[in-house]
Amino acid sequence: MRGEMWGQFGSAIASFMCIWAMVNQYFPHYLRASIETRFQKLANYFNPYVQITFHEFSGDRMKRSEAYKSIENYLGSRSTKQAKRLKGDVSQESHSLVLTMDDHEEVTDEYEGIKFKWASIKTIRESKSISFSPPQDEKRSYRLTFHAKHRKTATETYLDRVLREGREIGTRKRQRKLYTNSPSDSYGFKRTMWSHIVFEHRATFDTLAMDPKKKKAIMDDLVTFSKAKDYYARIGKAWKRGYLLYGPPGTGKSTMIAAIANFLNYDVYDVELTAVKNNTDLRKLLIETSSKSVIVLEDIDCSLELTGQRENRDEEKKEEGQEIKKDGAQEKEEKKKGGVTLSGLLNFIDGLWSASGGERLIVFTTNHVEKLDPALIRRGRMDRHIEMSYCDFEAFKVLAKNYLSLESHPLFGAIRSLLEEIDMTPADVAENLMPKTVEEDAGVCLGILIEALENAKAEARKKLGEKEEKLEAEAEQGQEEEKAMFTKKKKKKEKRESNGKGWEGSESES
Ligand SMILES: Nc1ncnc2c1ncn2[C@@H]1O[C@H](COP(=O)(O)OP(=O)(O)OP(=O)(O)O)[C@@H](O)[C@H]1O
Numbered sequence: 090m091r092g093e094m095w096g097q098f099g100s101a102i103a104s105f106m107c108i109w110a111m112v113n114q115y116f117p118h119y120l121r122a123s124i125e126t127r128f129q130k131l132a133n134y135f136n137p138y139v140q141i142t143f144h145e146f147s148g149d150r151m152k153r154s155e156a157y158k159s160i161e162n163y164l165g166s167r168s169t170k171q172a173k174r175l176k177g178d179v180s181q182e183s184h185s186l187v188l189t190m191d192d193h194e195e196v197t198d199e200y201e202g203i204k205f206k207w208a209s210i211k212t213i214r215e216s217k218s219i220s221f222s223p224p225q226d227e228k229r230s231y232r233l234t235f236h237a238k239h240r241k242t243a244t245e246t247y248l249d250r251v252l253r254e255g256r257e258i259g260t261r262k263r264q265r266k267l268y269t270n271s272p273s274d275s276y277g278f279k280r281t282m283w284s285h286i287v288f289e290h291r292a293t294f295d296t297l298a299m300d301p302k303k304k305k306a307i308m309d310d311l312v313t314f315s316k317a318k319d320y321y322a323r324i325g326k327a328w329k330r331g332y333l334l335y336g337p338p339g340t341g342k343s344t345m346i347a348a349i350a351n352f353l354n355y356d357v358y359d360v361e362l363t364a365v366k367n368n369t370d371l372r373k374l375l376i377e378t379s380s381k382s383v384i385v386l387e388d389i390d391c392s393l394e395l396t397g398q399r400e401n402r403d404e405e406k407k408e409e410g411q412e413i414k415k416d417g418a419q420e421k422e423e424k425k426k427g428g429v430t431l432s433g434l435l436n437f438i439d440g441l442w443s444a445s446g447g448e449r450l451i452v453f454t455t456n457h458v459e460k461l462d463p464a465l466i467r468r469g470r471m472d473r474h475i476e477m478s479y480c481d482f483e484a485f486k487v488l489a490k491n492y493l494s495l496e497s498h499p500l501f502g503a504i505r506s507l508l509e510e511i512d513m514t515p516a517d518v519a520e521n522l523m524p525k526t527v528e529e530d531a532g533v534c535l536g537i538l539i540e541a542l543e544n545a546k547a548e549a550r551k552k553l554g555e556k557e558e559k560l561e562a563e564a565e566q567g568q569e570e571e572k573a574m575f576t577k578k579k580k581k582k583e584k585r586e587s588n589g590k591g592w593e594g595s596e597s598e599s
Pocket residue numbers: 296297298299336337338339340341342343344345455456477514515516517519
């Protein structure tokens with residue numbers, strides 16, 4: 090019965106196609122449009138299916154539609170399994186092979202027991218003008234077909250899922266970028282404020298040597314942040330989070346930034362503050378950053394030399410009664426150099442100027458946290474302060490695993506006790522662990538590290554000895570000086586007393 094019905098429906102479609110071909114051939118254009126509308130109405134009346142079309146280029150013709158790209162991503166794996174004709178290409182973004190269903194192919198997707206049909210459509214527009222870019226005449230789209238009774242599910246949940254999943258696949262696949270700001274002077278016609286290269290830093294949280302508990306807490310914080318869009322919207326805050334990474338050179342601050350970017354799949358914007366002319370340019374830079382990005386200001390204490398801190402120093406000088414002499418040229422030079430002020434930077438962080446929203450992580454690094462203006466790093470601006478410190482045994486184990494594929498070794502005990510006594514940065518430990526020749530096996534590398542630690546220990550002892558000697562000498566000298574002072578004072582007193590007696594004596598005598 091059902092088969093018969095489908096047969097009738099099929100022959101109706103065939104007759105319709107026949108009539109349509111005749112109409113196309115014999116009727117003038119204005120009549121064709123009117124007949125098409127009427128036919129469409131008739132077909133809609135009998136057709137129980139709903140169709141939704143997503144065009145590749147819609148509205149802004151220069152840009153591929155986001156929905157189309159998401160659907161393409163979503164259908165990717167389904168097409169590879171189901172479609173008989175596939176198109177292969179190498180993605181410009183990720184340089185990897187991308188397979189999509191060829192034109193006029195169909196795949197079926199199932200959601201909550203409902204079948205959704207996706208077809209890739211290509212229409213060719215007859216163009217009378219000569220064009221060198223064929224895509225203008227070829228229009229592609231994806232067409233979704235489903236039964237009218239599932240309209241609610243399709244429009245309210247299914248399509249939402251398709252677009253969300255497609256976007257996520259796109260984010261995972263995309264090649265991330267490392268942006269650096271061009272010097273302010275070079276902005277001009279068609280010059281962008283940022284130049285970029287492909288971000289290829291391989292650091293991950295797995296390879297980052299630090300206390301595992303601290304590492305886990307940071308990763309949890311990042312995950313919570315990246316999923317907290319609604320939360321930030323509800324509390325009316327810009328969706329951003331500030332991290333301050335501080336510690337001595339070579340403790341992994343830059344490595345941590347790369348690990349964060351890789352973990353969250355974010356782009357990295359490395360802001361070179363000294364190349365920014367003024368607060369306005371800084372603001373423009375922020376506006377030009379994309380969502381899902383880490384904005385990095387490295388060695389912030391050095392950058393601030395040009396700005397707030399310099400002003401503070403001037404004020405300090407004023408307080409000390411020193412005159413601040415600046416000739417015209419010097420002032421001009423300072424204006425040129427230090428256009429970015431502390432308040433400009435604070436505005437930058439607060440995202441006051443970024444009405445565009447979107448998830449952004451702002452990271453400052455410094456070797457001297459104590460030098461920073463408290464306003465710059467207060468909670469709310471820099472939400473997390475993370476100390477990157479010298480290599481302890483837990484961090485060493487991560488490095489040993491990365492560099493030597495070792496989980497344990499008889500020499501680990503000696504290294505553990507040496508690391509408890511000696512401050513060595515992960516960068517130095519890593520350098521010692523790295524095999525210098527192909528003959529060096531893990532044992533040799535560990536031996537080299539032990540030797541370096543022992544040398545550092547001997548050096549530290551020597552320095553301590555010298556310091557103690559110096560202190561002793563200073564103390565001795567101090568004692569001598571004190572003694573001399575005491576004797577001098579005593580002599581003075583005796584002299585005064587003897588003078589006094591003489592006066593008293595003369596008094597009585599008179
Ligand atoms: N915690 C760490 N885990 C893994 N590797 C590390 C770590 N710290 C340093 N390294 C290694 O040392 C090198 C230098 O580290 P990095 O540049 O991250 O240090 P930094 O703290 O940013 O130093 P600086 O303050 O000078 O900028 C890295 O390339 C990395 O190989």
